[in-house]
Amino acid sequence: MRLNENFLNVKESYLFSEIAKKVNDYSAQNPDKKIIRLGIGDVTLPLVPAVIEALHKAVDEMGAQETFRGYGPEQGYDFLREKIVDYYKKNTIRLELDEVFVSDGAKSDVGNITDLFDKDNVVLIPDPVYPVYVDTNIMNGRKIEFLNANANNGFCPLPEGNTKADIIYLCSPNNPTGACYTKEQLKTWVDYALENDAVILYDAAYEIFVQDENLPRSIYEIDGAKRCAIEFCSLSKTAGFTGTRCGYTIVPKDLKVKVNKLKLLKIDSDVVEINKLWVRRQTTKFNGVPYIVQRGAEAVFTEEGQKQIMENINYYRANAKVIADTMDEIGIKYFGGVNSPYIWLKCPNGMKSWEFFDYLLENINVVGTPGAGFGENGEGYFRLTAFGDKDNTVEAMNRLKKLFGFEHQTEPEQEAEETKEDSE
Amino acid sequence: MRLNENFLNVKESYLFSEIAKKVNDYSAQNPDKKIIRLGIGDVTLPLVPAVIEALHKAVDEMGAQETFRGYGPEQGYDFLREKIVDYYKKNTIRLELDEVFVSDGAKSDVGNITDLFDKDNVVLIPDPVYPVYVDTNIMNGRKIEFLNANANNGFCPLPEGNTKADIIYLCSPNNPTGACYTKEQLKTWVDYALENDAVILYDAAYEIFVQDENLPRSIYEIDGAKRCAIEFCSLSKTAGFTGTRCGYTIVPKDLKVKVNKLKLLKIDSDVVEINKLWVRRQTTKFNGVPYIVQRGAEAVFTEEGQKQIMENINYYRANAKVIADTMDEIGIKYFGGVNSPYIWLKCPNGMKSWEFFDYLLENINVVGTPGAGFGENGEGYFRLTAFGDKDNTVEAMNRLKKLFGFEHQTEPEQEAEETKEDSE
Numbered sequence A, B: 001m002r003l004n005e006n007f008l009n010v011k012e013s014y015l016f017s018e019i020a021k022k023v024n025d026y027s028a029q030n031p032d033k034k035i036i037r038l039g040i041g042d043v044t045l046p047l048v049p050a051v052i053e054a055l056h057k058a059v060d061e062m063g064a065q066e067t068f069r070g071y072g073p074e075q076g077y078d079f080l081r082e083k084i085v086d087y088y089k090k091n092t093i094r095l096e097l098d099e100v101f102v103s104d105g106a107k108s109d110v111g112n113i114t115d116l117f118d119k120d121n122v123v124l125i126p127d128p129v130y131p132v133y134v135d136t137n138i139m140n141g142r143k144i145e146f147l148n149a150n151a152n153n154g155f156c157p158l159p160e161g162n163t164k165a166d167i168i169y170l171c172s173p174n175n176p177t178g179a180c181y182t183k184e185q186l187k188t189w190v191d192y193a194l195e196n197d198a199v200i201l202y203d204a205a206y207e208i209f210v211q212d213e214n215l216p217r218s219i220y221e222i223d224g225a226k227r228c229a230i231e232f233c234s235l236s237k238t239a240g241f242t243g244t245r246c247g248y249t250i251v252p253k254d255l256k257v258k259v260n261k262l263k264l265l266k267i268d269s270d271v272v273e274i275n276k277l278w279v280r281r282q283t284t285k286f287n288g289v290p291y292i293v294q295r296g297a298e299a300v301f302t303e304e305g306q307k308q309i310m311e312n313i314n315y316y317r318a319n320a321k322v323i324a325d326t327m328d329e330i331g332i333k334y335f336g337g338v339n340s341p342y343i344w345l346k347c348p349n350g351m352k353s354w355e356f357f358d359y360l361l362e363n364i365n366v367v368g369t370p371g372a373g374f375g376e377n378g379e380g381y382f383r384l385t386a387f388g389d390k391d392n393t394v395e396a397m398n399r400l401k402k403l404f405g406f407e408h409q410t411e412p413e414q415e416a417e418e419t420k421e422d423s424e
Helices: A006-011 A015-029 A050-060 A080-088 A106-116 A131-139 A183-195 A261-266 A274-284 A291-300 A303-330 A355-362 A390-403 B007-008 B017-027 B049-062 B078-089 B105-114 B131-139 B183-196 B261-266 B276-287 B290-298 B303-329 B352-363 B390-403
Strands: A098-104 A122-127 A143-148 A166-171 A199-203 A229-234 A247-250 A256-258 A271-273 A334-338 A344-345 A379-385 B100-103 B122-127 B143-148 B165-173 B197-204 B230-235 B247-250 B256-258 B271-273 B335-336 B342-346 B381-385
Touching: A006 A131, A006 B276, A015 A355, A050 A303, A050 B049, A080 A098, A080 A291, A098 A106, A098 B256, A106 A131, A106 A199, A106 A229, A106 A247, A106 A274, A106 B049, A106 B276, A122 A131, A131 A143, A131 B276, A166 A183, A183 A199, A183 B143, A261 B007, A274 B007, A274 B105, A274 B131, A291 A303, A291 B290, A303 A334, A303 A344, A303 A390, A303 B049, A355 A379, A355 A390, B049 B290, B049 B303, B078 B100, B078 B290, B100 B105, B105 B131, B105 B197, B105 B230, B105 B247, B105 B276, B122 B131, B131 B143, B131 B303, B183 B197, B271 B276, B290 B303, B303 B335, B303 B342, B303 B390, B352 B381
Parallel strands: A122 A143, A122 A166, A166 A199, A199 A229, B122 B143, B122 B165, B165 B197, B197 B230
Antiparallel strands: A098 A247, A229 A247, A256 A271, A334 A344, A344 A379, B100 B247, B230 B247, B256 B271, B335 B342, B342 B381
């Protein structure tokens, strides 16, 4: 048996293990110090009451003969797909029910979608980047071109004169940089994709954090996007589903691809709907999201659920504002923080990412994520996140201000506590 | 963008849609007839109380700040992996914790495992077969050789003199035939795989139905299997998790593969553990099973949980016995039924599969699954399943006996009722 040796080309990421090691070593040597972790990429607030109630109800249904559910539709139950279609209507986007695919999370679908594409495609990925886009394509042996995201283009790179890509990954609001494409910028990408028969894989996992009404929350707000883009969404950050696992992917039926005429014997047309291939992929390799979880996800989209999750989002937004305001006060340049839970800051005094990591850990016992861990263009940058505890976030920023000579902070309300390990 | 055009070679299966159409047409023309469905491949009994209790408890944990869980380990929580290791100990199989991968079901893992293998492998699949093995390999463009399973070899084919395979799919107890390999037969396959550097993908989704203590419930009961086999298990049939979604896959660390020396730059040895590649695949493309579901799965493996699920299994086994006894009485040859929920019968009087389907539907209003739908060698066979309601199963068999001139059945206890649609 011969292995898919492309797997051997995937680089091990030591980012979070290296962070953990450094923090553990420091703690061991300084057991009295209270460390605050703002590198955390996982939510910390519990599921909202509307979701909990729906989950309990569904569990009861599974325990009774009359209401028990066995195999469900692989693409998700209609009760949930209908809610998602309604959710899009708020952004004046019209979707059909069978353009919505319920999944166990954006990560799975972002990875699995590559099943549909030939090995011989050029993949374009902005750097810095969420590593899953890179690794899943390396596993398939595809050629990857990196696109420079940097301070000059506001970490929102656009196609360049020599850009030649078949598959384009865009993430907005971006992980890790927090940067958001404007509608005009996204239009440039949609036009590029349509002109070049490329497909855009659009990761909208952080759309709920967009506050500016002029910024797009879905790529389908752009004319023509339904003919060139697949959108990945998740309840992970929206509703705290990182451990509950539910997301959804939109594959518009207008997204069609010409196929090689030699293969035409078994199909009616030389144009294939990607939607149909994804149905085929999912029905063959996936058995749907647990019924219980789909009922919990349904509750997210009720009026009550939306109200409750927005309270949590506003909690995280307030944390982001505390961090962003501190950067403004100290005079540290940053991206994100307003329409994103991530603050992507330029390390001060020309420090490199890991240098700044050590500096913060040793001087004020605050942990963040070195930008260099997200790609070459991340060097010299640093990611802080808004998913921590409010008091700890305030305390960490007070320590930072003090470190940079801004002494007028208030006393912390409580002692900082250890929060859980990062995982993303 | 170029598609993976292998997808266009996947044949649409019309098996269950054709069955549904025929049944609907018959019902429309005969609204007074009570149809009994014994084609059903989905469980019908609700989740057991121990599981329901564990699910409720986990839901409560997710609603409270102190006990909320975000991202979990992609390979599953240790509390569940430990239970699975213990479960294997009963069959005197020793596994390490990191050889156990918790998944959202055997179907996903059986499909996704193909990511690890090069396109240029010869895949050997017995016919008749669960279509996922075939379709997932067609999607990858691999060459498939079919192995004849038939009455002469008891639907348990062994390697033949000219067999040349790199990847071998075995399913025991088998879907659709209900046939079980003996330890001696499995040993033949393990020896073949070891001699030929092949890997066995062993689908043990129905292991719980094995009653005969001499028959293997895991391929690891065979010496040497850890060096050549991956085993896929599921709680779908074991504990009624078809709509709750949890399974587990065993990838032994002794399973190693030599790699092409040219690719050695980035690795330490020319031998690679498949286990490590699967870790890499799962951490990159999967985010684990919902915490809530893993707590429900944990409860399956408690003493109370095992007792409760065995009551359900015994209910289904009793149905299987009713069907098998009826076949014996009428004199219809069949496979399975004792160590399997499936009864795979030879259509009487030389009827073809669809002919017998129409015959039963029209004469006694009983629905089964035509064996021809599972591959060429299924022609002339028919699948009945034990997952239906007890009274309906008894009633269906009484009708069958009457049809074949065996009139001494007792009266049915109640009217037959419609059961849900088949899905597998």
